Amino acid sequence: MMVFFNRRTVLAASLMIGAATAFGPAPAQAARTDLVLGVRLEPPHLDPTAGAAAAIDEVTYANIFEGLTRIDRNGAVQPWLARSWEISEDGLAYTFSLQEGVTFHDGTAFDAEDVKFSLDRARAEDSTNAQKPLFAGIESIEVVDPATVRITLAKPNGGFLFNLGWGDAAMVAPESAETNKTKPVGTGPFRFSNWAQGDNVEIVRNDAYWGDPVALEKATFKIIADPGAALASLLAGDVDAFPIFLAPENLPMLEVDPRFTVAVGTTEGETILAMNNKAGPLADVRVRRAISHAIDRQAIIDGAMFGIGTPIGTHFAPHHPAYVDLTDTYPLDLDKAKALLAEAGYPDGFTATIKLPPPVYARRGGELIASDLKKIGVELEIVPLEWAQWLSEVFKGKDFDFTIVSHTEPMDIGIYGRKDYYFQYDSPRFDETMAKLEIASDTNERYALMGEAQRIITEDAVNAYLFQLAKAGVWASGLKGLWVNAPIQANDLTGVSWQ
Template sequence: MTKPIKPLRAKALAGGLLTLLALASAGSALAAKDVVLAIGGQPETLDPYNTNTTLTTAVTKSFYQGLFEFDKDLKIQPVLAESFTVSKDGLVYTFKLRQGVKFHDGTDFNAEAVKVTLDRVLNAENKLARTNQFNRIEKVEVESPLTVRVTLKEPFAPFINSLAHASAVMMSPAALKKYGSKDIAFNPVGTGPFTFVEWKQTDFVKGKKFDGYWKKGYPKVDTVTWKPVLENSTRAAMLQTGETDFAFPLPYEQAAELKKNAKLDLMTGPSIITRYISFNMLQKPFDNVKVRQAINYAINKEALVKVAFSGYAFPAQGIVPQGVKYAHKMAPWPYDPKKARELLKEAGYANGFESVLWGAYTNTTTQKTLQFVQQQLAQVGIKITVLALEPGQRTDWVQAAPDSKTAKVRMYYAGWSASTGEADWALRPLLATESWPPKLNNTAYYSNSKVDADIANALKSVDEKEKTALYRDAQEQIMKDAPWAPLVTEQNLYATSKRLSGVYVMPDGSIHSEEVAVK
């Protein structure tokens, strides 16, 4: 039967001069119909199928769209699909597509474009980061120009959630043929509101208004420029001086000062972003559960919230953050350094040990977190060296490590948002055995057959009670095994100029900008 698309609940200034010079080449935020958006990191690609970074897919949404999308409440809305049907066995999805949509190169959006796009990510030879998100697809068939049928290998309850993810975009078949599967990363051609102009990897990504955009009245600005600004204080300073119309994330400690600026709107919102430290369980001493538990006890999460996040966060309430469907709320690990020392002694490390903690980002909040954890662990005899990784280092040293036995990662501070809005994408990419790097992001190299079975069975089930029980069981087991030290769930803090509208930060840390407008 036909299912209407209805909502599905998921629940420094020191660098100022350099910034000004770089912006001169990227376009000024002061021009009436030109907008600059300052972000806290550099996109490593413009191929949304080849990244696990929310920030990167936020940028690529300027150029691309998918069949569905999440709104600000993480409810699914139709975009390039108008309706769909599902067979009784849950294996066949038939999509009716929106008529009259063009890609930026003039190519028609149709069923063939859907097939070409999905076939690309399913081709293992392309080695795309998002292949596992779609690997339950058996085949994609064109029924008519505006009807496409997708057959799954097995029932996959969150399939529409996966298609609403910001990575699941439609690409121009002509562009894929012209540039190839690799070089499309530098030449995005989609159906989004902006056409690609230029990408200077450390400086900016720029798009211009797509005159053939299918949504009448949009886009409302001439150009949009995404400006990576790694230093928190510099992003805040750019807002104050009018160099940018939007900045995210912001230094939490400057929230009070920014709020006083009559030209700015300071915004906070709930997030599903959990920050955590993973432990490489294949390596000593992290192969010992008592060591992993000791580290959890040794970190004062309440103090971390104050020191690094200025109160704009709270201790993590389990493995999956609240707001994600099937999240199981659990009490945070208590701060008990005495218990930590006892566990270390029981594990054979009465005098502590030395190790390395890498951070997945270089922003100042990460730097503060790494330093805080370093100080906390020193108090129980654990001496760690900290290093915040550049994007290239993060990819080469952690995400693309070819052999689990020789992977150099030991302790790894990172964050994750389940951008499909469901517990599957909060657990499977990070904690399933199948997700060890370089396949996905299980940087703990955690493996528990019971957890694997719970995740796999929950994916197939369409019974809400059964799914809830399976996901709860998995989360409780993970907490017992302690492959992570869950730290905090943060709030999203961002600001816009008063002239700006149509831009906001979503709970998963993505940025909605397709309806950007200026007064």
């Protein structure tokens, strides 16, 4: 849904027309070329190839760093630093023709050697890339000539070109890769300018950019975590836009204000109550199913997100044609939940911790879930964490019982096949399904396998699936080109301008 017009907008327009008629045309003013963009979270660093935090890509994707391909606003794969490619008949060899005349922001040339370096680095044994499995199927990378690179896979992968469009597959240079966390150097239309830690990240136009120039000369990503402060900064004009607005309860007020455009779209963010499948009672599938039966999804959407969000029953985006609606698998049924707990040996329930990262959906949702689970005898200790703590304790250390997080990576159901992933799920049946999906190229076959994978993880109640995170954006009415939907975690500013 996009909101462009309302009664007050029409009234304001009428008054302006009347004033123009009475006093003549207003003098033309040059369009602004700067932008202040509000973001919820400060990135831990600025290297998208070395971290899992969505906040990194929300600053750098398509702005500072680029890949061989890119994901556009519609979720489609587009050629980028690779202008074209050819795929061998057996589906194993991809020969990429690269854009020529491309340079990194430090003036060093981009060529096929940089592609080999970037992908070899991402798939190396000591790689810190958060999406290292994306590159595991690469068997070899051959530099044919400076403008041509051939990547050979061990087996066909129908999603390979999409994988290359992730921020984790961004092209980096050997001269600057080690310092990209604090001084990112990419090939994009913007270059890094300054990072005032705790406050903002600033990027400026790259006048030596190889592609179409961008309209903005400068963009500042202003870090505002508090919903009240976000609203105040928007109303005061200190911030021009919030691509993801923190206070959905204020959207009705902003919709009728002619100064703003409100656009509610979709994201790839499956918001889940994640459970440690190898910790205590939660190692028993009957307990996990009991938890799923005890949660009122719609109440969580209403209470934590003010009604903005779509209930889900599995880890898959509802807007995708392969989505299977499994929300009825675990209807709210406290008696069923208690019976499952008793069957598993916990007739009186148990105690556990729920570790919550900073986002509003997690903090508000955690309180509601604690209230829900108390009704079946499960007492939760709420432990709020900052992102660095969450990444260390939960994501890396697996030291948790429950947590709430939104997985915003696109098409990421494959994480359920990673044995060392934080919720520690292990299913040969799921692995077999994903192995078939990886080599399938027929669309209908791929969709059927995606559906099977969704059913398996729901049947195993790996996590309790809550809702698909909505993307509620608010920005100044004269600003054009921001994405309404979020097919990938990004604030792509390449098409943004003031009118």
